[in-house]
Amino acid sequence: MFIKLICNFFIFIFLFCGNGFCQEKFKIAYIEGGQYWIFDKTNEAFKSSLKKKGWLEKVEFSKKFSFSPGWDNSALLEEKAKFLMEQNGLSLIISAGTDATKALLKFNNKKTPILAMGVSDAVGSGFVKNEKESGIDNFTVRIVPERFERMFKIFHEVVGFKKLGLIYPDTESGRKYTNLEEAKNVSQNLGFDIIDYKIKSEETTDCLAGLKILKEKGIDAFFIPSLLCFDLNKNDVSKLISYLNENDIASFARNGSEYVKAGALMGFSTLDFSKRGDFLADMIIEILSGKKPSTLNMVDSGSPKISFNLQTAAEIGFDPPFDILAATDELFN
Numbered sequence: 001m002f003i004k005l006i007c008n009f010f011i012f013i014f015l016f017c018g019n020g021f022c023q024e025k026f027k028i029a030y031i032e033g034g035q036y037w038i039f040d041k042t043n044e045a046f047k048s049s050l051k052k053k054g055w056l057e058k059v060e061f062s063k064k065f066s067f068s069p070g071w072d073n074s075a076l077l078e079e080k081a082k083f084l085m086e087q088n089g090l091s092l093i094i095s096a097g098t099d100a101t102k103a104l105l106k107f108n109n110k111k112t113p114i115l116a117m118g119v120s121d122a123v124g125s126g127f128v129k130n131e132k133e134s135g136i137d138n139f140t141v142r143i144v145p146e147r148f149e150r151m152f153k154i155f156h157e158v159v160g161f162k163k164l165g166l167i168y169p170d171t172e173s174g175r176k177y178t179n180l181e182e183a184k185n186v187s188q189n190l191g192f193d194i195i196d197y198k199i200k201s202e203e204t205t206d207c208l209a210g211l212k213i214l215k216e217k218g219i220d221a222f223f224i225p226s227l228l229c230f231d232l233n234k235n236d237v238s239k240l241i242s243y244l245n246e247n248d249i250a251s252f253a254r255n256g257s258e259y260v261k262a263g264a265l266m267g268f269s270t271l272d273f274s275k276r277g278d279f280l281a282d283m284i285i286e287i288l289s290g291k292k293p294s295t296l297n298m299v300d301s302g303s304p305k306i307s308f309n310l311q312t313a314a315e316i317g318f319d320p321p322f323d324i325l326a327a328t329d330e331l332f333n
Helices: 002-018 037-052 074-085 098-106 147-159 172-177 180-190 204-216 238-246 257-261 274-288 310-315 322-327
Strands: 026-032 059-067 092-096 114-117 139-141 163-169 193-199 221-224 250-253 266-268 306-309 330-332
Touching: 026 074, 026 098, 037 092, 037 274, 059 074, 074 098, 092 098, 092 274, 098 114, 098 172, 114 274, 147 180, 147 221, 147 250, 147 266, 163 172, 163 180, 163 204, 172 180, 180 193, 193 204, 204 238, 238 250, 257 266, 257 306, 257 330, 306 310, 306 322, 310 330
Parallel strands: 026 059, 026 092, 092 114, 114 139, 163 193, 163 221, 221 250, 250 266, 306 330
Antiparallel strands: 266 306
């Protein structure tokens, strides 16, 4: 009887483990420079996609290996990045944003796979050789080619502005979060002027003061950047957007739908993160299945969708062309 119980036990273990239930979970670490709503939405999207594809139960996102030091805390960010690169047993590290990715690559151990998301300009930042070649065996990143150039081109095509206002802290990250280089490149081809203002901090009061100075310099359009003063979840962005609308200044929101709903004139649609989540989930699955990160396709070439606010158009006295409205995917009142 005892021998029979032992045999049945081993048969149960064989069947249980044979179905993958005994497999140790893949440990995934996560690091970001600071909390940002787009990072949150992206995380939700790729985890939802992993669940849909039957992979969420195979991975472990441990709080022990998840870090968000807070913005303007580069020393702590580098400390946590170095810590992650010194760990054994991590199957993957996901970095969100330019700052976190830069910190990880500074201490890259050349072994632990790294997947970067939410990076403004992976090629310009020197993270990868080009859109087709990573150049680092254990590193890959999601790239949306010419995304920001297209923003400025479409914005100008619709509005036809002459002076575009830009606000940014004069740092490497600040210039990238405002897409200064892309704006200048497009302006040279389309013939509009860039009127920029360098802020000392990303406080809402500083950004509002900057908008007032730009207004005095005659801007007729403004590009809403990915700066903390424009973070919908942390600050009263309505003051900034209201100031633009009260002064008939057309605005394009880099981060899209939520800003257009809040009063910006237009932007690319960002309400649906599912396709982004699917793309990143597929990259995660391929890496955990044994593929070298540098061999993965980095280009997410989905076509952008347009968000437009009709009420804002009326407030600033802008009569949008019918063909633009017909091509718009999201209309807000």
